[in-house]
Amino acid sequence: GAGVSQTPSNKVTEKGKYVELRCDPISGHTALYWYRQSLGQGPEFLIYFQGTGAADDSGLPNDRFFAVRPEGSVSTLKIQRTERGDSAVYLCASSLIGGTGWSNTEAFFGQGTRLTVV
Amino acid sequence: DQQVKQNSPSLSVQEGRISILNCDYTNSMFDYFLWYKKYPAEGPTFLISISSIKDKNEDGRFTVFLNKSAKHLSLHIVPSQPGDSAVYFCAASAGGGTSYGKLTFGQGTILTVHP
Numbered sequence: 001g002a003g004v005s006q007t008p009s010n011k012v013t014e015k016g017k018y019v020e021l022r023c024d025p026i027s028g029h030t031a032l033y034w035y036r037q038s039l040g041q042g043p044e045f046l047i048y049f050q051g052t053g054a055a056d057d058s059g060l061p062n063d064r065f066f067a068v069r070p071e072g073s074v075s076t077l078k079i080q081r082t083e084r085g086d087s088a089v090y091l092c093a094s095s096l097i098g099g100t101g102w103s104n105t106e107a108f109f110g111q112g113t114r115l116t117v118v
Numbered sequence: 119d120q121q122v123k124q125n126s127p128s129l130s131v132q133e134g135r136i137s138i139l140n141c142d143y144t145n146s147m148f149d150y151f152l153w154y155k156k157y158p159a160e161g162p163t164f165l166i167s168i169s170s171i172k173d174k175n176e177d178g179r180f181t182v183f184l185n186k187s188a189k190h191l192s193l194h195i196v197p198s199q200p201g202d203s204a205v206y207f208c209a210a211s212a213g214g215g216t217s218y219g220k221l222t223f224g225q226g227t228i229l230t231v232h233p
Contacts, residue, residue: 109163112161
């Protein structure tokens with residue numbers, strides 16, 4: 001597709017359940033990022049993939065959160081034993097990384113998945 | 119620890135006038151700065167960026183100014199249009215190595231442009 005696609009757009013789950021959020025980046029973009037945006041706040045970095053590997057996962061809040069990108073394209077963010085505090089909009093972004101030019105770093109965001117834990 | 123701060127939660131401007139959105143940062147390792155615009159139910163959209171080797175970057179109606187000594191940047195929109203009404207996020211990156219492209223965002227400023 002032309003842009004970053006995230007599914008589902010909305011997800012309501014019960015406390016304690018497991019959820020998976022999917023991100024389909026722009027074709028050819030090697031870098032992929034997950035962010036979380038709570039109400040009234042800016043997006044908060046979670047994890048960054050370069051290709052298939054997680055280059056930086058320092059933003060994952062705890063071990064209930066895990067993300068994979070097995071083939072270097074689609075990524076899945078997995079949240080175990082969800083808590084009400086996990087409720088937020090989860091944003092995925094991708095960018096084209098090539099050489100050292102900063103013009104390759106602009107990240108293009110998807111519309112997000114709104115997760116509500118009840 | 120909020121490393122990127124947008125101290126004005128909202129700004130209201132008349133159509134045709136200038137909109138000035140401000141952003142302060144604390145991390146001296148930041149060397150690349152971006153502004154994103156966000157409409158409701160959409161993801162943030164890249165607007166304009168500036169590297170730390172410059173103090174100004176202009177793109178049409180949008181100009182970003184960077185004052186490194188003050189750790190301050192601003193976005194100027196001239197003339198403002200009703201379609202510019204959105205949430206504006208300032209973001210910064212330290213670049214290099216594994217943090218390449220990792221962004222730290224401010225809290226956002228809601229801009230409303232009145233016809």
